[in-house]
Amino acid sequence: MILTPEGLQTLRSQLIVSCQAYPGEPMRDPRTTAQVAASAVIGGAAAIRVQGLADVQFTRTAVEVPVIGLWKDGHDGVFITPTLRHALAIANAGAHVVAIDGTRRERRDGLSLSETVAGIHAESHALVMADCGSFDDAVAAVEAGADLIGTTLSGYTGERPKTEGPDLALLSLIASADLGKPLIAEGRIHTPAHARQALDAGAFAVVVGTAITHPASITGWFKGAMQA
Numbered sequence: 001m002i003l004t005p006e007g008l009q010t011l012r013s014q015l016i017v018s019c020q021a022y023p024g025e026p027m028r029d030p031r032t033t034a035q036v037a038a039s040a041v042i043g044g045a046a047a048i049r050v051q052g053l054a055d056v057q058f059t060r061t062a063v064e065v066p067v068i069g070l071w072k073d074g075h076d077g078v079f080i081t082p083t084l085r086h087a088l089a090i091a092n093a094g095a096h097v098v099a100i101d102g103t104r105r106e107r108r109d110g111l112s113l114s115e116t117v118a119g120i121h122a123e124s125h126a127l128v129m130a131d132c133g134s135f136d137d138a139v140a141a142v143e144a145g146a147d148l149i150g151t152t153l154s155g156y157t158g159e160r161p162k163t164e165g166p167d168l169a170l171l172s173l174i175a176s177a178d179l180g181k182p183l184i185a186e187g188r189i190h191t192p193a194h195a196r197q198a199l200d201a202g203a204f205a206v207v208v209g210t211a212i213t214h215p216a217s218i219t220g221w222f223k224g225a226m227q228a
């Protein structure tokens with residue numbers, strides 16, 4: 001299945017679940033990722049977001065919904081699918097959508113965001129999700145040709161405060177500018193109410209990660225509340 005920009009319409013107002021375990025964690029195994037992804041689909045996830053080549057490959061065979069793939073390389077600066085090489089590897093692993101750093105920061109391979117997006121479109125069938133950290137990033141990413149705009153990096157690049165829940169103000173700002181590409185709310189959506197608020201703020205679809213698929217964090221939230 002090739003996902004086209006028109007095909008993205010099936011994701012309108014839907015929930016996308018991000019399934020990620022971090023290096024050294026017990027669940028850091030692509031088979032586990034795929035099982036968690038398949039469980040999320042049973043619950044109603046309309047698409048899945050996963051990190052790493054093997055995770056994309058295993059998840060593609062485990063679910064029939066669109067797979068958004070990314071490759072995290074490092075922890076600082078531009079680390080979400082930082083270069084065209086990373087992006088093409090994720091596309092070749094089977095991702096329908098490649099999520100890349102969609103900020104205005106310099107990229108390690110020296111390519112601009114628009115060169116990177118053009119390279120992905122030229123060399124693969126994958127669509128491109130730009131993980132943005134601000135309104136200016138979103139505008140630049142649309143100009144660069146990205147197919148979807150995510151608020152993934154809001155609160156992580158210094159341009160926006162790290163809000164307790166989702167950055168609803170940024171969502172409203174981007175939504176009201178009507179940039180012409182699906183706006184994906186992502187980042188710190190921790191409750192069903194947050195997801196609803198993100199849609200009401202104008203998001204096209206909502207990505208939830210930690211609150212659904214990261215037991216260590218969720219356990220910590222409960223434990224923290226009990227000790228308060």
Ligand SMILES: CC(=O)N[C@H](C=O)[C@@H](O)[C@H](O)[C@H](O)COP(=O)(O)O
Nearest residue numbers: 018152156187188189208209210211
């Ligand atoms: C900033 C960054 O590295 N975000 C990553 C991007 O893929 C993931 O670590 C997040 O889990 C994902 O964005 C979903 O967000 P949340 O887990 O808050 O629902």
